[in-house]
Each structure stands twice: as structure tokens, then as C-alpha cells.
Amino acid sequence: MATGAPQPTDHLRRSFVYRELLSAGAHFEGEGGAAIATHFGDPAGEEAAARRLGLADLSPLARVGFKGAGTAEWLAKQKVAVPPESNQAVTQDGGALAARLAPGEVLILGAIPGGALAGEDDLPARLAAAWAKAPIPPKTPRGFPVPRADTHAWFLLTGADSPAMFAKVCGVDLRPAKFAPGCIAQTSIARLNGTVIRDDKGRLPAYHLLADSASAAYLWGCLRDAMTEFGGAPIGLQAVRALVNST
Amino acid sequence: MKIMPCPLNGPRNISEFSCFGEVADMPEPTTADDAAWAEHVWYANNTAGVVREWWCHVPTSYWFIAERNTVTDEILRTYPASEVYNQRVEFAPKDGTA
Incomplete structure (x- = not known):
């Protein structure tokens, strides 16, 4: 090489x-x-x-997970299309994938770089930043991040x-x-x-x-x-x- | 391969599960004496017949309850633990020990 x-x-x-x-x-x-x-x-x-x-x-x-009470609701507020059922995954507009592993657990897989759908929205990074920025204690339950990388x-x-x-x-x-x-x-x-x-x-x-x-x-x-x-x-x-x- | 119907994941090989023993109600924490706790923690009823047991689907760490006949080893029903345990248990300190 x-x-x-x-x-x-x-x-x-x-x-x-x-x-x-x-x-x-x-x-x-x-x-x-x-x-x-x-x-x-x-x-x-x-x-x-x-x-x-x-x-x-x-x-x-990049990939990241979120878990706990309020996870699905908080992700929906961040404009993530969350599958309604457990063990279902949905492709997002930017090519990332949201996989619902349990009623209160979602795994986000980043888009394939250079793939047709890959946009500017780096979903795992955006969600991790949004979660860190939210006020403590949160007004409504929002789950907790689960590092998956x-x-x-x-x-x-x-x-x-x-x-x-x-x-x-x-x-x-x-x-x-x-x-x-x-x-x-x-x-x-x-x-x-x-x-x-x-x-x-x-x-x-x-x-x-x-x-x-x-x-x-x-x-x-x-x-x-x-x-x-x-x-x-x-x-x-x-x-x-x-x-x-x-x- | 024996099949266990998991409430979250559907029918799966029994090798994906661990059994954690019978479901027993916790003694009243403010009044139970040592003997009652020892009975609860260490002794199993070992019933011959239909029992309720804790099972865990290991790949998802999902805990649920199964009704199983220990004589015929038939699994009769499985359901989420929230069907039984749907209220928060508060552990109020005993007077003078808080």
C-alpha cells in the first residue's frame, strides 16, 4: 500500500x-x-x-441510542419519525434509521456517508447535542442517551x-x-x-x-x-x- | 428446540432466555421480620403444577412473567410484568430510623 x-x-x-x-x-x-x-x-x-x-x-x-420513560415523545419533538411498534425501524429524511427496540428504547443509526439520502442532518450528533442542551431537571421525561458507538x-x-x-x-x-x-x-x-x-x-x-x-x-x-x-x-x-x- | 413466546420479541428459541424463579409477592417492608425476609429471599415453593415465573429474554434484557406447568413443562401464557406490577412501591422509613 x-x-x-x-x-x-x-x-x-x-x-x-x-x-x-x-x-x-x-x-x-x-x-x-x-x-x-x-x-x-x-x-x-x-x-x-x-x-x-x-x-x-x-x-x-455514528450511532446513538435513547432509553427510558418519555424517549419516544422527546424524539418525536426532535422531528424524528419514531416507529409506533417495538421491533420496527423507519428511515428518516436524511437517510438515518430510527429503530425502536422496546416501548422505551430507540436506536439511531447514522446515514451512509455519500448515500443518496444523506443530507446535512447528522442525526446522531444533532440528537446528542439537543439532549445535552435541554434544561435539568426536564419539564417532561425525556429518557437518557445510551452511547452505542x-x-x-x-x-x-x-x-x-x-x-x-x-x-x-x-x-x-x-x-x-x-x-x-x-x-x-x-x-x-x-x-x-x-x-x-x-x-x-x-x-x-x-x-x-x-x-x-x-x-x-x-x-x-x-x-x-x-x-x-x-x-x-x-x-x-x-x-x-x-x-x-x-x- | 423448545419455543418460548416472548411478549416483546415473539416466539424464540428457549436458549435465548433465562429463568429467574417463581414470582412471589414481597413481604410488607415496614413490618416484616428477618424470618419473613429469609423465607422470601431464600426459599422456593417448588410447586408441582402451574406456577408464575420470572423470565428474561437475554438479548434484549427484557423481563416478563410466564405461567408454566412444572409437571408437563408446558408454557401456558407469557405477559409483561407491568400487568402485575403496575404501581410504584414506596419504602417509607421506620419511625426513628430515618
Whole structure:
């Protein structure tokens, strides 16, 4: 790799799987104070892989959670479209995703940078700032922030074969006919507790997967192994963007 | 695999859950003596038949109540704990100890 190319070790904040990304031959770009894998040396091949079965590490991207009594009401006041039911997710105008994990718990995943919907509204940062600015004690209950950027690794699985791959590591039926877009399963994935959110990209099934950051390297290895029989490959942000922006 | 119907997450493999024992009403905190507390904390009724138990869906840390027949190991009904515990319990200090 050419000297001067962005490296994960340039930043204090690193993806939980940066060593795995490096050994898979990743090229990086700086994003939100961390390096995120752009591609793995074959951008065109990855765009094809993304449609079949791709695994992207989105861990450096912004995300935040809110929990407790009044959470849904407070978020609605901040102009967040909060799903009415638990275990449902809704895409926001700026491309972020609001996932309702329980009656009093919402997880916000930031938009894919450079994606078609990504606007100027950096929702996780805006909400964290708005929460910190509100008066203490609050006039009405507003819940409390749950930092998710350090607790959970964030992977994105894309492509037509991703439901078949999930069947090998997860007991919940995630096939498109059984698990509609916007559905959430909080369950066991490769024996780790995790959250799966269906968020289709470019008319193909795609699933966000969030799980314990301390076990991220293990999970990355499990998924790479489960993907082998389908010819799945790690993909970078470039292929994810191409998928998001295709219709 | 045995299936547990979770009130929040729907039917799931039983391996995703932990059982935390029977649901027992707390003794009146201002009047209960040590024997009553010991009974409440340490002893289980171990009923053969239908019992109410605390269960937790571990991936979501969601606690709920299940009615289960301990003889046949059938799960009869599951519901949120708020169905039973819907009032705040105040722990008023005893006179002279506040």
C-alpha cells in the first residue's frame, strides 16, 4: 500500500475489526474521526459481490441510542419519525434509521456517508447535542442517551444470498417473505446477542447487524466463514454507496 | 428446540432466555421480620403444577412473567410484568430510623 494512504492507526478511534480489514487488504478513507474501509482492491468486483453477498464494516459511523420513560415523545419533538411498534425501524429524511427496540428504547443509526439520502442532518450528533442542551431537571421525561458507538460493532450484510447465510447463524427466519423491510430481530447470532435490522439497499435484501464490540473480531470471522459457500466477500463503503444509490 | 413466546420479541428459541424463579409477592417492608425476609429471599415453593415465573429474554434484557406447568413443562401464557406490577412501591422509613 502506498505511503501516505489513510490507515486505521492514524486515528485514536478505530474499527473493532481493523486488523481483520487490514489483513483482507482494505484501503481506507477518513470518516468521522476514524478510518473506514473504502474498498478491498477490486471496487467493481465488490459491487457485484454486494448484490450477491457482501459484508461491510460500518463500525466507524455514528450511532446513538435513547432509553427510558418519555424517549419516544422527546424524539418525536426532535422531528424524528419514531416507529409506533417495538421491533420496527423507519428511515428518516436524511437517510438515518430510527429503530425502536422496546416501548422505551430507540436506536439511531447514522446515514451512509455519500448515500443518496444523506443530507446535512447528522442525526446522531444533532440528537446528542439537543439532549445535552435541554434544561435539568426536564419539564417532561425525556429518557437518557445510551452511547452505542463503543458498545456495539456495526456490520451491514447485503445481497440476494444474505438471508440464506443468516439461516446458518441465526434461529430467526429472516427470509424476505417472513421478515419485512423495517423489521427488527433482537436475537442470538453465531451465539452472540445481537440486533438484526432489515434495511434493503437497491431493491436487494440488506441487514444491519449490531453486536457486542468486544466480540466483533469473532463475529467477523464467523460471518466470513458462513459466507464462503455463497461466494460472499467483504465490501467497502464504495460498494455500499453504489448499492444505496442504485434503484 | 423448545419455543418460548416472548411478549416483546415473539416466539424464540428457549436458549435465548433465562429463568429467574417463581414470582412471589414481597413481604410488607415496614413490618416484616428477618424470618419473613429469609423465607422470601431464600426459599422456593417448588410447586408441582402451574406456577408464575420470572423470565428474561437475554438479548434484549427484557423481563416478563410466564405461567408454566412444572409437571408437563408446558408454557401456558407469557405477559409483561407491568400487568402485575403496575404501581410504584414506596419504602417509607421506620419511625426513628430515618
